[in-house]
Amino acid sequence: MDIVKKLERELFEGNLETKTSKEEVLEVIEMVKSFVKIDGALAVISDLTKDVSYIYAGHFGTFLGVKPFELSMLDTIWEDEIFQKIHEDDLFERHLLEYEFLHFLKEIPPSERLNYATKSYLRTNTSKEKVRYITHRTSYLKTTENGQLALVLCLYNFSDDQAPNVGIGGKIMNKITGDKIEVKTYHHSSSLLSPREGEILQHIERGLLSKEIASALNISVHTVNRHRQNILEKLKAGNSMEAVQRAKAMQLIT
Amino acid sequence: MDIVKKLERELFEGNLETKTSKEEVLEVIEMVKSFVKIDGALAVISDLTKDVSYIYAGHFGTFLGVKPFELSMLDTIWEDEIFQKIHEDDLFERHLLEYEFLHFLKEIPPSERLNYATKSYLRTNTSKEKVRYITHRTSYLKTTENGQLALVLCLYNFSDDQAPNVGIGGKIMNKITGDKIEVKTYHHSSSLLSPREGEILQHIERGLLSKEIASALNISVHTVNRHRQNILEKLKAGNSMEAVQRAKAMQLIT
Numbered sequence: 048m049d050i051v052k053k054l055e056r057e058l059f060e061g062n063l064e065t066k067t068s069k070e071e072v073l074e075v076i077e078m079v080k081s082f083v084k085i086d087g088a089l090a091v092i093s094d095l096t097k098d099v100s101y102i103y104a105g106h107f108g109t110f111l112g113v114k115p116f117e118l119s120m121l122d123t124i125w126e127d128e129i130f131q132k133i134h135e136d137d138l139f140e141r142h143l144l145e146y147e148f149l150h151f152l153k154e155i156p157p158s159e160r161l162n163y164a165t166k167s168y169l170r171t172n173t174s175k176e177k178v179r180y181i182t183h184r185t186s187y188l189k190t191t192e193n194g195q196l197a198l199v200l201c202l203y204n205f206s207d208d209q210a211p212n213v214g215i216g217g218k219i220m221n222k223i224t225g226d227k228i229e230v231k232t233y234h235h236s237s238s239l240l241s242p243r244e245g246e247i248l249q250h251i252e253r254g255l256l257s258k259e260i261a262s263a264l265n266i267s268v269h270t271v272n273r274h275r276q277n278i279l280e281k282l283k284a285g286n287s288m289e290a291v292q293r294a295k296a297m298q299l300i301t
Numbered sequence: 302m303d304i305v306k307k308l309e310r311e312l313f314e315g316n317l318e319t320k321t322s323k324e325e326v327l328e329v330i331e332m333v334k335s336f337v338k339i340d341g342a343l344a345v346i347s348d349l350t351k352d353v354s355y356i357y358a359g360h361f362g363t364f365l366g367v368k369p370f371e372l373s374m375l376d377t378i379w380e381d382e383i384f385q386k387i388h389e390d391d392l393f394e395r396h397l398l399e400y401e402f403l404h405f406l407k408e409i410p411p412s413e414r415l416n417y418a419t420k421s422y423l424r425t426n427t428s429k430e431k432v433r434y435i436t437h438r439t440s441y442l443k444t445t446e447n448g449q450l451a452l453v454l455c456l457y458n459f460s461d462d463q464a465p466n467v468g469i470g471g472k473i474m475n476k477i478t479g480d481k482i483e484v485k486t487y488h489h490s491s492s493l494l495s496p497r498e499g500e501i502l503q504h505i506e507r508g509l510l511s512k513e514i515a516s517a518l519n520i521s522v523h524t525v526n527r528h529r530q531n532i533l534e535k536l537k538a539g540n541s542m543e544a545v546q547r548a549k550a551m552q553l554i555t
Contacts, residue, residue: 081332081333105476
């Protein structure tokens with residue numbers, strides 16, 4: 048199962064039963080509008096109880112092709128049009144970070160769940176000449192009565208740091224203390240590949256051919272190739288090279 | 302004249318004649334309250350037409366000794382209680398940055414003045430064990446009818462980058478394009494020291510004694526010492542060492 052489906056399943060778990068009220072949603076939209084007027088960011092408010100999103104952008108919207116200061120609504124929690132502007136490796140790692148964040152939040156008391164945010168740096172696809180970094184921040188703004196996460200806010204903006212980065216530099220921050228939360232990097236996502244798939248990818252990384260891997264693991268070449276195919280699908284990678292890079296970014300292989 | 306007085310004089314220039322309306326101020330306060338609820342920052346709105354400030358903090362307020370989610374008002378545009386929590390070298394450089402920013406804004410068309418913001422990293426004095434960096438952002442939110450800057454917003458928050466920094470890393474950003482504005486570092490502030498004072502400070506930096514400087518410049522030791530005293534006052538430095546460091550940070554000497 049790919050990471051977006053995995054994330055989606057857990058985000059919606061139990062959430063579609065209780066709904067946010069119209070007033071709660073309007074209150075958050077007004078709050079976000081004010082935020083955006085000062086910050087200039089592009090904001091996506093996703094309602095996990097209704098499977099919809101609201102997009103409202105400040106000046107930064109123009110950069111990602113969204114008209115500033117106009118509210119629009121999407122019939123899904125995923126802002127796909129914006130995702131298309133992001134470098135696909137970074138988008139993938141961002142999904143992993145959100146998955147880790149979700150697990151982190153589920154492990155702490157409901158009353159503390161709104162105190163955390165993620166921050167990461169993503170490359171955009173907008174410029175052919177040079178890489179342009181943007182910041183991506185996520186926090187949860189409302190829970191349902193039973194403590195389920197209900198309204199999520201994603202904020203995109205220019206990064207004032209344009210220094211080249213390896214990976215998205217994803218972190219989880221405590222908004223109250225300012226502390227970075229030490230999370231084992233992509234700990235939960237590590238279950239994405241089976242131990243055998245991890246082993247095979249490690250061999251691929253070392254430059255072994257399918258035939259050599261088969262021989263090393265005492266399995267057939269056909270089995271190795273089937274595993275390879277599964278690895279590509281799970282990591283949403285176009286080829287083995289890309290799969291290795293992504294698995295390294297999420298520390299599935301060393 | 303010290304930098305704060307210099308800044309203050311230019312900030313108020315012509316501004317005390319026209320006043321912001323109560324409605325304008327209330328609108329901005331409400332906008333900032335929403336911003337702070339999401340960002341967690343400590344916000345200071347300064348009204349240059351009335352010489353007052355409003356402070357409203359999110360969770361970050363606690364770190365700087367300001368109770369979160371309570372509006373308070375100051376009878377000045379300077380948030381001195383907060384300034385006291387900032388490392389004095391950084392605070393000084395921050396004032397210089399604001400001075401540069403003000404000059405930069407005065408040189409561009411009034412209609413573009415609200416499109417820029419400064420960003421810097423400041424050390425706080427709160428922890429004895431280790432330096433803690435916070436971010437400081439400034440932008441102008443309203444101008445008077447005749448284009449004078451009227452309402453200024455300063456935002457303080459935790460920095461997610463705690464890497465040691467030389468100086469405050471001050472920059473002016475275009476909020477619409479995300480571009481850093483190339484401003485000759487502390488160009489306007491360079492008039493703070495006279496050419497002769499700069500020359501003397503350069504000699505001090507090279508380790509020369511007053512007697513040696515007097516001889517090199519063909520002036521009396523008494524004159525050198527009078528210049529030294531003026532330099533310390535202008536740079537708000539406690540001793541020559543500190544004066545050298547500050548002058549280097551603002552590139553008055555090389």
